[in-house]
Amino acid sequence: MSFQLFGLPVSRGVAIGRAVLVASSRVDVAHYFIDDARVEDEIGRLRVARDAVAGELSLLKRDMPAEAPAELAALLDVHLMLLHDDSLTGATKQWIVERHYNAEWALSAQLEVLARQFDEMEDDYLRERKADLEQVVERLLRALAHGPEAAFGAAPAVGARDFAGEDPLVLVANDIAPADMLHFKGGVFTGFVTDVGGRTSHTAIVARSMDIPAVVGAREASRIIRQDDWVIIDGDSGVVIVNPSPIVLEEYRFRQRQAELERQKLARLRHTPAVTLDGERVELLANIEMPADAPAALDAGALGVGLFRSEFLFMNRGGELPGEDEQFEAYRAAVEAMNGLPVTIRTVDIGADKPLDRMSASELRHEHALNPALGLRAIRWSLSEPGMFRQQLRAILRASAYGKVRLLIPMVAHVSEVKLTMEALARAKQQLTDAGKPFVDVEVGAMIEVPAAVLMLPVFLRYFDFVSIGTNDLIQYTLAIDRADESVAHLYDPWHPAVLGLIASTIQQARALGKHVSVCGEMAGDPAFTETLLGMGLRSFSMHPAQISAIKQRILRSDARRCAGTVPALLAGDGPSAQPGVSLAGLRTGQLTA
Ligand code: PEP
Ligand code: MG
Numbered sequence: 061m062s063f064q065l066f067g068l069p070v071s072r073g074v075a076i077g078r079a080v081l082v083a084s085s086r087v088d089v090a091h092y093f094i095d096d097a098r099v100e101d102e103i104g105r106l107r108v109a110r111d112a113v114a115g116e117l118s119l120l121k122r123d124m125p126a127e128a129p130a131e132l133a134a135l136l137d138v139h140l141m142l143l144h145d146d147s148l149t150g151a152t153k154q155w156i157v158e159r160h161y162n163a164e165w166a167l168s169a170q171l172e173v174l175a176r177q178f179d180e181m182e183d184d185y186l187r188e189r190k191a192d193l194e195q196v197v198e199r200l201l202r203a204l205a206h207g208p209e210a211a212f213g214a215a216p217a218v219g220a221r222d223f224a225g226e227d228p229l230v231l232v233a234n235d236i237a238p239a240d241m242l243h244f245k246g247g248v249f250t251g252f253v254t255d256v257g258g259r260t261s262h263t264a265i266v267a268r269s270m271d272i273p274a275v276v277g278a279r280e281a282s283r284i285i286r287q288d289d290w291v292i293i294d295g296d297s298g299v300v301i302v303n304p305s306p307i308v309l310e311e312y313r314f315r316q317r318q319a320e321l322e323r324q325k326l327a328r329l330r331h332t333p334a335v336t337l338d339g340e341r342v343e344l345l346a347n348i349e350m351p352a353d354a355p356a357a358l359d360a361g362a363l364g365v366g367l368f369r370s371e372f373l374f375m376n377r378g379g380e381l382p383g384e385d386e387q388f389e390a391y392r393a394a395v396e397a398m399n400g401l402p403v404t405i406r407t408v409d410i411g412a413d414k415p416l417d418r419m420s421a422s423e424l425r426h427e428h429a430l431n432p433a434l435g436l437r438a439i440r441w442s443l444s445e446p447g448m449f450r451q452q453l454r455a456i457l458r459a460s461a462y463g464k465v466r467l468l469i470p471m472v473a474h475v476s477e478v479k480l481t482m483e484a485l486a487r488a489k490q491q492l493t494d495a496g497k498p499f500v501d502v503e504v505g506a507m508i509e510v511p512a513a514v515l516m517l518p519v520f521l522r523y524f525d526f527v528s529i530g531t532n533d534l535i536q537y538t539l540a541i542d543r544a545d546e547s548v549a550h551l552y553d554p555w556h557p558a559v560l561g562l563i564a565s566t567i568q569q570a571r572a573l574g575k576h577v578s579v580c581g582e583m584a585g586d587p588a589f590t591e592t593l594l595g596m597g598l599r600s601f602s603m604h605p606a607q608i609s610a611i612k613q614r615i616l617r618s619d620a621r622r623c624a625g626t627v628p629a630l631l632a633g634d635g636p637s638a639q640p641g642v643s644l645a646g647l648r649t650g651q652l653t654a
Pocket of ligand 1: 265367369409509529530531532533534580581582
C-alpha cells in the first residue's frame, strides 16, 4: 500500500531508495558498513556473542536457587530457544552478508522485523514473547560490545563507503545523532528521514552539508516504514512517499533529473565573483565539519572557511578526546587544503544536541541535563575543562603557522567568559612560546548567538576582532524554541522582527566600529534571506559549500541599495512574519495519508 508522511523539509532535493531502518535500542548500537573482506569476521563476532550468551543463560539456569519459581527456568529455556532460532541469528547473518551491516546493526535490523511479526500475532501469550526476544537481543548486543573488536574499535574501518548494493538506500530512523551522521558522510545513503528533529537541529545541518535530501520530524516514520520499502523523500516539501505507484515514481524521477540540470547550471557560477547589481562585493565562505570537507569548499568557489565546527573531531570516540597533536594535524590539514585562504576555526561546541557520543546523547537529553540547550555547552563547557580548552587553543594556534587562521568562540554571553577566554589564550600562547613552537597572532572572533551578546556588543567588541552571527542559536534563544524539537518547529521563525532586529543591530554595530561581521547560521545559505541580509549591510556569508552557487546567483541579481529599503518595514513588524516557502509555520508534521 502506498502512503505519505509529512515532516520538515531540511535538505533540498529528491531521494528515491529502499528503506534502511536504524532501530533505536536501549543498548547503544553503532551503525556502519563493513567491506567484503570483513564479512566473515563479522559473522564470527556474531557467533562468539551467541555462544557467550548461551553460556551465560546456561549458567544462570544451572545456578538457579532451589526455591526459585519454576517459571524462571522455563523462561530461560525460551530465551535459549530464541537465541538458537534461525529467524534470529540465521537471518541476522543475511543482513551482514547481503547488506554489509556491522553485526550490531544487523541484529537490531532483524529485531525490528521480528518485533513487527510478534506485534501482529493474535495469541496474547505469543505476542508477549516480544519482550523476551528484546532481552535476548540486548544480551547479544552487550556481548558484542564486550567481545573482541567491539563496535567502537571497529568503527573507523567504515570502509564500506564503497559498498553499493543493487538499489539506492535511504536511511529511516527515530533520530540520528550528529556523531552517527559522521559515519554516513560520504556514504551510500541517498536520503534521510527521522521521526524527530527541527530545521536547524545538527542532524539536519549535517544532512544539508552532505547535500542529501532529508526530512526530519516525520513523527511515526520509523515505526510505519518497513525495512526495504521503496521510499521517495521530497526534501523541498517535507513529503515522504512510501511504496509509490509507478506514475508517482516516474514524476519524481523526472524532478530528480531537473534538479540535477539546475545544479549543473549553477555550478558554472563557481568562479564568478559575487557582486551585486550596484557593485557591492560580497564574500562567500564555507562551513565545514571536517578537514576532508575543505576541497569541496574550494570546488564550490568559497573564499575561505567561515566556520569550521571543530566539535565533530571530538565525537564518536567512546569518550576519549583528541589530543593536541591530533587536533593540530586536523587543523593544519584544513588550513593547507585551503591554499592560503582564511580558515575560521571555532572552538569546540559540545553540548545540547551535539553530545560527544551516542550514549551521552540520550543521557544528556533526557537524563542528566534538564534543558541541555541552556546547559553546559560551547564556551561554557570549554571553560569548565581548562586543560582541554588550552590544548585546543594551542593546536589551533600551531596551525596558524601554515596559513591564515582565525579563532572563533561559540556562545559567549558574559564578559567574564570573554576575559577567561582571553586569559586561556594568553596562557596557551605563552606555553607555545616557551616550547619554541611557531604560531601567528590570530584574529579572535565571537559567535553572536544569544540576545545578551547583541546587547553587550559594544563591550565585547573591545576584546574581539570580528563577529560571526550564529542565527540558528540566535533564533532558538531569542524565541525560546528548542531548535531540535519538532513539536515547536512551527514557532522557529527567522522572520520574527525580534530576530531580524538583533541581526541588523549586530551588523550595524560591528560595521560602525570597523569590525568584520559575517553570518554563519543557516540563514546565510538560504536564498530567501539573501536580500534582507544584504539590505542590513551584510557583506560576508558563510554556508555549506553546496549552497554557495545558489546564494551567489541571488547576489548577482540583487541591488543592495534597494534591498536596504525593504529592511525598516521588516524590523517594524510590518513585513510578513512567515514568508512563503521559508517559514515552517503551518507545516503539518507527522501526518499520514493513505
Ligand atoms: C549557529 O548557531 O547559527 C551556528 C552556526 O552554530 P551551530 O549551528 O553549530 O550551533
Ligand atoms: Mg550555534
